[in-house]
Amino acid sequence: MSTAACQSHKAQGFTLKANMKNSKVIGPPTAGAFLERPAKPTAFRKFYERGDFPIALEHDTKGNRIAWKVEIEKLDYHHYLPLFFDGLCEVVHPYEFFARQGVHDMLEHGGSKILPVIPQLIIPIKNALNMRNKTVICTTLKVLQHLVISGEMVGEALVPYYRQILPILNIFKNKNRNSGDGIDYSQQKRENIGDLIQETLEAFERHGGEDAFINIKYMVPTYESCMLN
């Protein structure tokens, strides 16, 4: 028996070659939806290395904390807040810590200064989520939850931008770990992406006003309301 008869050729589906004898149809290549994208150089890192930020890193015995050289209330939020949000893409210390803690402090103490800056925050948020890096996504989701409660009308101001930031959440929504009857410690540490996305969408719905749910449902069809029914 000739060896040629035993050899099978690999072929893509729905091609003439696939219909030949001894051809083995292979599946389509993966689309790479969960594939991590490399981080691009951020404006945050550039400004940090130039010393343009009014912050200093303090290594105390309790952990790291930001010391602000200027009072947060006196900062120009239009200039600094988008820069700090841009730093959410960072994964390297100390950039990652400064960005995360800086965003937290500015949102905590911003009050009414946050609302006018919302349109400038969307691109940095979208860039951070599009990296598809687990740590960056978790950090960004926590920042989004903080953002919607940071000031009045901020949740409603985010509604027109759902179509830019929710598609990634739709991709990762079912990324839960099936540990059987074991304990998932990532839930306690709030690192489970699926649960974080559910929490974030619920926060959007609670603070987004009347149109929030329908807009979320349009982008994330499997989401169910936490306020209706």
Next chain:
Amino acid sequence: MASVSVEQMGDGPKPKSMVRAKRWDDEVENAYRFQTAGYRDEIEYKIIKKTEAERWPVGPGYVKKLQRRDGTFYYYNRKRECQDKENLHALLILILSVPYVRLFYNLIGEPRRKVIVFL
């Protein structure tokens, strides 16, 4: 009732003794915040900075913002920041100022004025 002489030097009353804190409460939280900013307690902060510490207007009114000795600012959350593991290293320091001397001896074993210090 025994009398106590309290040294009041130019920078305020001095601590007399200390007790280790057993559990967390609002006072421990505020003292933790002053300590991480580099001050012994609120009294020292008022003496050095000549101003009251800014506090959150809601809830228990924890300290919100403190200015350190080098001029930089520390900001704190409106919710609890001092974790339970920090309490194990907390020390209670008794501050005896003149108005509280008699009160202290009326309340033996229950300090009236205290400051929590973290090592």
